[in-house]
Amino acid sequence: MACEIKAWLVLSLVLMVACMQHSVLGNSQAVPCLFVFGDSLADSGNNNNLPTLSKANFLPYGIDFPTGPTGRYTNGLNPIDKLAQILGFEKFIPPFANLSGSDILKGVNYASGSAGIRQETGTNLGTNVNMGLQLQHHRTIVSQISTKLGGFHKAVNYLTQCLYYVYIGTNDYEQNYFLPDLFNTSRTYTPEQYAKVLTHQLSHYLKALHHVGARKTVVVSLDRLGCIPKVFVNGSCIEKQNAAAFLFNDQLKSLVDRFNKKTLKGSKFIFINSTAIIHDKSNGFKFTNAPCCTTNEGGNVFLMELHAKIGPSMCFGMEFILVKLQT
Structure with missing residues (x-):
């Protein structure tokens, strides 16, 4: 997909949608439904009532949203x-x-802050809805849609028209693999092995989605994990974390290619390479190497004075600035 956009990586998905729309839908075609699987970049409230540090139902989150947090x-x-x-x-x-x-x-949006592909990912922060549980929730919705439409086959025929969005895996590194004092994955797997383990598990989830109607699926790669402000050290990215993300992305791209060529015929998978997007001030991003707000250990914003001082457009050239630095 030849869409070159320069933007801060964490915010890149918004800009890529324009490219994806042409790739998936054409200029005028619409989809009747959208199902979302992921972490905090997509979560719109699934963590609100969970016992976890990873939630965003308080100010300054939502300070520019019509209904608040x-x-x-x-x-x-x-x-x-x-x-x-x-x-x-x-x-x-x-x-x-x-x-x-x-x-x-x-x-329906199933995304959950701190969630990952693996069940234990993010549990250091508390409870989340991992990818496996998100899929279980989707099966519940499919059952309800079957009742509404008069049977499973009618539901599947309808669901084949929908768009499915999957962006998950960041926390399997940031809230798992790179926390060796809390999780043993980095002692169990090399980075190469871990990337294969993650994408193998994700492949089962994508096949399960296919079984209940998913035919148009957008799969997003990981960003440069070593360059996000949460881990940015002394003005430099952590290349070890970037390298791990690249290994995962290579495996994910190969998986998508296999699905498109033979494994899941009749389906269309769109792979979005977020690492091809470069954070840059030329797009109005005034600060590209620091968070706009101070965060706690869970990555949650707990100070809002900066927003009050600089206004909603100082840090980024788009309308939202307080993106959670730990997804």
Whole structure:
């Protein structure tokens, strides 16, 4: 996909949507529903009532959102909100944890802050909804859609028209592999082995999604993990973490290629390479090597004085600035 955009990596997904829209949907075609799987970059409230340090239902999160804090890890709209707008949805995709009155035929957001592919990932911060549990929640929704539409096969026929968005894996490194005092994965696997283990497990989840109707799936690579402000040290990226992300991305790209060529025929997988996007001041990003707000050990913002001093557009050239640095 020849879409070259320069932007801060953590915010890149919003900008890539424009490219993805042409690749997946064409200029005018729409999808009836959107289902989202991921971590805090997509979470819109699924962690609000969980016992975890990884939540965002308090100020300054939501300071520029019409209804205030919602559980989104931004000051305003998150990338999934932007995606929904671009695809023409009248309302934002609701979180699974708060579906009261929502039309599940339009889609559901299962993403959970601190979640990963592996079950234990992020549990150092508390409870989250890992990828396996997100898939279980989706099966529950598929069952409800089957009831609404008059049977499983009718539901699957409908669900084949939907768009599925999967961006997960960051926490399997930041809240697992690179925390050797808390998890044993770095002692059990080399970086090469770990990348294969993660993508192998993710492949089972993607196949399970395919079984219940997923035919248009966007899979997003990891960012440069060693360059995010949370781990940025003395003005330099941590290359060991970047290298681990590249290994995972190579395995993920190969997986997507296999799915498209033979394994899951009839499906279309779009691989978005987020590491091809370069953080740069030329796009209005005034600070590209530091967080806009101080965070605690869980990566959550706990000071809002900076927002009050500099305003909502000082740090980044887009409308949301308080993106959680630990996804």
